Amino acid sequence: MNSKIHIFPDSHQLSSFLAGILRQKSEILNRKLTLALSGGSTPATIFKYLVQDFASQIDWPSIDFFFNDERCVPPDHPESNYKLANDHLFRFLDIPEENIFRIHGENSPVAEASRYSQVVWKHVPAVNGIPSFDICLLGVGEDGHTASIFPRNMDLFQSKELYQVTRHPQTDQTRITATGTIINNSDSVIFLITGKQKANIVSELLARRKESILYPAAMVQPIHGNLYWLLDAEAASLYTQDI
Numbered sequence: 001m002n003s004k005i006h007i008f009p010d011s012h013q014l015s016s017f018l019a020g021i022l023r024q025k026s027e028i029l030n031r032k033l034t035l036a037l038s039g040g041s042t043p044a045t046i047f048k049y050l051v052q053d054f055a056s057q058i059d060w061p062s063i064d065f066f067f068n069d070e071r072c073v074p075p076d077h078p079e080s081n082y083k084l085a086n087d088h089l090f091r092f093l094d095i096p097e098e099n100i101f102r103i104h105g106e107n108s109p110v111a112e113a114s115r116y117s118q119v120v121w122k123h124v125p126a127v128n129g130i131p132s133f134d135i136c137l138l139g140v141g142e143d144g145h146t147a148s149i150f151p152r153n154m155d156l157f158q159s160k161e162l163y164q165v166t167r168h169p170q171t172d173q174t175r176i177t178a179t180g181t182i183i184n185n186s187d188s189v190i191f192l193i194t195g196k197q198k199a200n201i202v203s204e205l206l207a208r209r210k211e212s213i214l215y216p217a218a219m220v221q222p223i224h225g226n227l228y229w230l231l232d233a234e235a236a237s238l239y240t241q242d243i
C-alpha cells in the first residue's frame with residue numbers, strides 16, 4: 001500500500017487538489033470513472049468548492065457516482081447522504097441520472113444491502129475478482145469510524161459481502177455501509193479530513209501506534225491501490241512527521 005499525506009492551508013486548496021485527481025484519473029481512463037462518496041459535513045464543504053471553483057476542470061458525465069454508506073432514511077431526509085450529495089453537487093452539474101447509483105435508504109436495510117451489492121457488482125469493474133472503485137472518498141469520525149464502519153464493527157473488514165447493515169453506536173440509526181472488502185479493493189482511497197476536531201484522531205491514525213488498530217480507519221489499507229490523506233492544517237495540527 002502506497003500512502004501519501006497532503007496537508008493544505010484550507011478546504012479550498014484541498015478541494016483544488018481533489019479536483020486535479022478527478023480530472024487526471026478520468027482523462028486516462030477509456031471508460032467512465034467509478035467514484036464512491038461518503039457523507040457527513042466535510043464533503044458538503046468540498047462539494048461546494050468543486051461546484052463553484054473547479055467544476056469546469058472535470059468532465060462530470062464521465063463519472064459514475066456510488067456511495068460508501070447511507071443512512072436508512074428516504075432520499076429527501078435531511079440526514080440522507082444522497083440528499084447531501086444532490087443538494088451540494090449533483091444538482092449543479094450536468095450529471096446524467098443514470099450515472100448516479102444511490103443506496104435506497106428507504107428500503108428494507110438487509111434487502112437493500114444485498115441489492116446495492118449487486119448494483120456495484122454489475123457497474124464497477126473488478127480487480128482480482130472484486131469490484132474496484134477507481135476513487136473511494138472517505139471521511140473519519142472522531143472515534144475513528146469510516147464509512148459506517150464503527151469501532152464495534154471491525155469484523156466488517158473481513159466480510160464476504162460488499163455492503164452490510166450497521167447501526168450508529170450512539171443514535172442506533174440503521175445504516176448500510178461498504179465493507180472493508182470493497183473499500184480495500186479500491187484503486188485510490190482518499191481520506192478527506194478537515195477541522196481541528198479531527199486533529200487527535202488524525203495524529204493517532206498517522207502515528208500508526210499499535211492501539212490505532214482499534215480504529216476502523218486504520219484498517220483502510222488498499223490491497224493494490226493508493227491511500228491518500230488530504231488534510232487541512234487544522235486536522236493536521238497535531239500530526240508530526242517523525243512520530
Ligand code: 6PG
Pocket residue numbers: 038039040041042043068069070071081138139140141145146147148
Ligand atoms: C457518514 C459518513 C461518515 C463520515 C464521518 C466524518 O455517513 O456520516 O460516511 O463516515 O465520513 O462521520 O463526518 P464529518 O465529515 O461530518 O466529520
